[in-house]
Amino acid sequence: MTAIELAPEHKIGLTLSNPVMPAAGCFGLGMEYGRLIEVEAIGAIVVGPVTAAPRQGAAPPRTLSIPGGVLLHTGLANPGVTAVVRRYGRALAHCTAPVIVHVAGTSPDEAASCCQRLAGIEAIAGIELGLPDTPGGLDRVESGSGLSDFLNDAVAIIQAARVAASQPLIVRLPMVYADLLCEAAVESGADALTVAAPPRGTAWHEPTRQFITGRLYGPFVLPLALRILHRVAKLVPVPLIGCGGIHSAEDSQAFLRAGAVAVQVGGAIWHDPACLIHIACDLAPEASSD
């Protein structure tokens, strides 16, 4: 299979032997799946999200089964970037696939702090930067004037990460605003883009009689992500990573045909950890023939 370069303009680069990797938020900190997934068979692993300080995350309930998928609201639960490096650094250094750390860019300071902590660590091959979906709240965005502020905030986060990170920088775009942000993200220093973060939704949780808002996972996300990838592919020249609702090699092929050079598999891993390997193996002839 032909190697895939995710950061051709970066001094180090980020080369994958295979276009398949797990999506951030679905693979833990890299060790959880243990022997269930042989990582040498996939292109990279994406661990995190991580934040500068430890986060307990959202109060339960966090999980709601919805038709065809699941709604999940974790509130960025993680032990913090320093603990991740301390506890998992050695193990990640022995990982046979490139390790990409997903940094939750909740603010420019947070993004810079995390990227500084990860800078220069050889075991970390790349940084994937997550952006807030709607900084300042949806009201601010819907007011019209708030949209430009939102985009400016996102650009500031990307720029802060770019300055602090020594590794290639992948920016994961929010699904709703991916096409609005993609060009600014590239101009701000993104080496590659992940299109896109799981969309958010709201559902009623009957046992606690409350609405839960969280990220949506399931095959139904695929057409949404594919549509936005089509649009982004026409706007920017950098490598794109397709992400959203992928559950099979056929799903992955759709993203590759739409302009992605690699794909991230998300919630499908929870249902069937082996699918990551199956997709990578099934995709091999397709990837090499394209």
Place this chain on the structure above:
Amino acid sequence: MVQTDALVTDVEESGPFVRVSLAAPDLHPALAPGRFVLADLGGYLRKPLFPASLETPSPGDGEFDVLVLPSHPAAALQPGARVDLIGPLGQGFRIPETTRRLLLVASMAHLPALLPLTNQEPGLSTALLLSVATATELYPVQMLPPALEVHIVAADGSIGHRGSILDLFPDLARWADCACISAEPAIYPALAGIVREVRIGSTHHFAQALIAPPMVCGVGACYGCAVPVTGGIKRACTDGPVFDLLELR
């Protein structure tokens, strides 16, 4: 932890439950009471299954039973079917070797996870405090080991003591030197309050309680099965699903 294809060897009614016998040689040796497997039963999320029996009729068969309510998707399985399982997962019940009087506390729907603990070990006296809504939904007590001391409470008084678990729990908690609980989590704070009251000075790890919110990945990767505990939040799938009762919040 493995991902394996289990064979459904038998399916039969068992009181209010359906007993599903599974053969999974790769999995069985590490299964223990309170630990679980995640089963692919057709939905997007896998379903946790807790072993209700760990007896192996023929060594090497790797056979274990699960008991599920008739509405559970596992109840629709047929003998000869294959089920994809991930496991064993989580931290199960830990009975100290010094235990001589073991108390099991369950509501009817949550009883199966405790059934492996009803097997009598030499030198161990075991009592089961079981709550049911009404007599007709009671698990057939004749299927339990004869030496097991069974205390039944029914909300409607149709069998045993009329009332709730909380009525009989204090005396049994004084008697026991270890308690394993599997019930509706809503009752756990009240049980914890009783433990603090009757077990002064020896409460740490005296009572262990099973709590199983929906589990997405089962391995601690998704952070979806949060359980509030003293000092923060833990994951049911890896830190639990069995917790120190007094740790739960």
